[in-house]
Amino acid sequence: xxxxxxxxxxxxxxxxxxxxxxxxxxxxxxxxxxxxxxxxxxxxxxxxxxxxxxxxxxxxxxxxxxxxxxxxxxxxxxxxxxxxxxxxxxxxxxxxxxxxxxxxxxxxxxxxxxxxxxxxxxxxxxxxxxxxxxxxxxxxxxxxxxxxxxxxxxxxxxxxxxxxxxxxxxxxxxxxxxxxxxxxxxxxxxxxxxxxxxxxxxxxxxxxxxxxxxxxxxxxxxxxxxxxxxxxxxxxxxxxxxxxxxxxxxxxxxxxxxxxxxxxxxxxxxxxxxxxxxxxxxxxxxxxxxxxxxxxxxxxxxxxxxxxxxxxxxxxxxxxxxxxxxxxxxxxxxxxxxxxxxxxxxxxxxxxx
Ligand code: F0G
Numbered sequence: 001x002x003x004x005x006x007x008x009x010x011x012x013x014x015x016x017x018x019x020x021x022x023x024x025x026x027x028x029x030x031x032x033x034x035x036x037x038x039x040x041x042x043x044x045x046x047x048x049x050x051x052x053x054x055x056x057x058x059x060x061x062x063x064x065x066x067x068x069x070x071x072x073x074x075x076x077x078x079x080x081x082x083x084x085x086x087x088x089x090x091x092x093x094x095x096x097x098x099x100x101x102x103x104x105x106x107x108x109x110x111x112x113x114x115x116x117x118x119x120x121x122x123x124x125x126x127x128x129x130x131x132x133x134x135x136x137x138x139x140x141x142x143x144x145x146x147x148x149x150x151x152x153x154x155x156x157x158x159x160x161x162x163x164x165x166x167x168x169x170x171x172x173x174x175x176x177x178x179x180x181x182x183x184x185x186x187x188x189x190x191x192x193x194x195x196x197x198x199x200x201x202x203x204x205x206x207x208x209x210x211x212x213x214x215x216x217x218x219x220x221x222x223x224x225x226x227x228x229x230x231x232x233x234x235x236x237x238x239x240x241x242x243x244x245x246x247x248x249x250x251x252x253x254x255x256x257x258x259x260x261x262x263x264x265x266x267x268x269x270x271x272x273x274x275x276x277x278x279x280x281x282x283x284x285x286x287x288x289x290x291x292x293x294x295x296x297x298x299x300x301x302x303x304x305x306x307x308x309x310x311x312x313x314x315x316x317x318x319x320x321x322x323x324x325x326x327x328x329x330x331x332x333x334x335x336x337x338x339x340x341x342x343x344x345x346x347x348x349x350x351x352x353x
Contacts, residue, residue: 004030028062044308053319061091067163077151083137086116093123113323155190168198185292186216187241189252196255240289285320
């Protein structure tokens with residue numbers, strides 16, 4: 001039986017990491033492309049969801065963490081640090097546990113979904129909450145790694161993008177070519193940069209005939225790339241992308257410009273509505289931020305854009321179970337219908353009788 005080996009062993013010859021680096025892996029990657037009957041029907045396009053919530057810790061971060069952690073261990077690191085809106089810290093803590101490193105996590109106080117916090121803690125992370133936002137945490141993580149013997153594994157570490165670019169490889173390997181359009185959420189902007197790198201490298205190798213138009217989506221209250229200027233106090237219910245000054249700014253702008261793409265801002269209501277619809281229509285439960293690409297497609301369709309006949313991939317970046325509190329906010333009393341242990345009463349409550 002062949003088991004998927006994780007992104008390093010599957011794509012090692014295409015990754016710019018030191019030769020012979022032993023892989024610290026939880027067999028990340030190899031995630032499904034799920035056809036969206038709902039969005040294909042709505043748009044007349046062929047719409048695929050790259051479901052990154054199927055990674056070991058429930059987000060795309062694992063792709064870059066296997067490479068960052070493997071290189072850190074190879075170079076002798078004993079401890080690692082990251083700033084995070086939640087998913088990076090969950091991923092780092094898991095890979096640090098596998099590798100036997102001490103993980104140190106810096107997160108903005110009160111803005112981390114409970115599932116992600118539980119992951120970081122259970123995997124053995126030392127979690128430090130900062131009175132500040134993600135951008136403050138990232139500045140601190142950088143400084144800590146300069147002054148103390150801890151390896152920085154945020155996406156400013158080039159090994160991260162090396163792993164993350166494999167998502168583009170998988171898409172082309174599966175579809176036989178690059179899609180015409182690629183939609184995804186953008187926060188610290190590592191992921192859009194990594195996808196563009198992956199698509200570009202594959203096109204250069206002749207594995208695809210084209211590169212997709214890259215369309216990135218941010219939350220209205222945290223949309224520096226849309227505004228063209230950093231946001232001092234980013235705010236959104238999609239806490240994963242609550243970032244005001246993305247580290248990979250220049251790479252993301254290059255991806256947008258070279259691909260003829262765009263950055264678009266979405267309201268929290270648009271994002272949360274897309275999350276709910278994706279779950280109820282396609283059976284794919286993602287966290288709020290992860291629905292931004294879907295919300296972006298819905299917004300474009302509502303504005304009259306025609307996608308018929310196109311092939312579109314939307315990356316849904318993280319699992320819905322990460323943040324059930326936000327997911328349930330709009331449902332109110334629907335979630336607490338209580339009856340006695342009586343069939344007739346249940347049938348009445350369900351509208352069957
Ligand atoms: N979606 C999810 C679920 C995320 O967790 C993130 C980023 C993004 C999208 C945006 O990706 O930063 O590469 O543009 N989360 C980081 C974290 C910042 O700390 O977990 P990006």
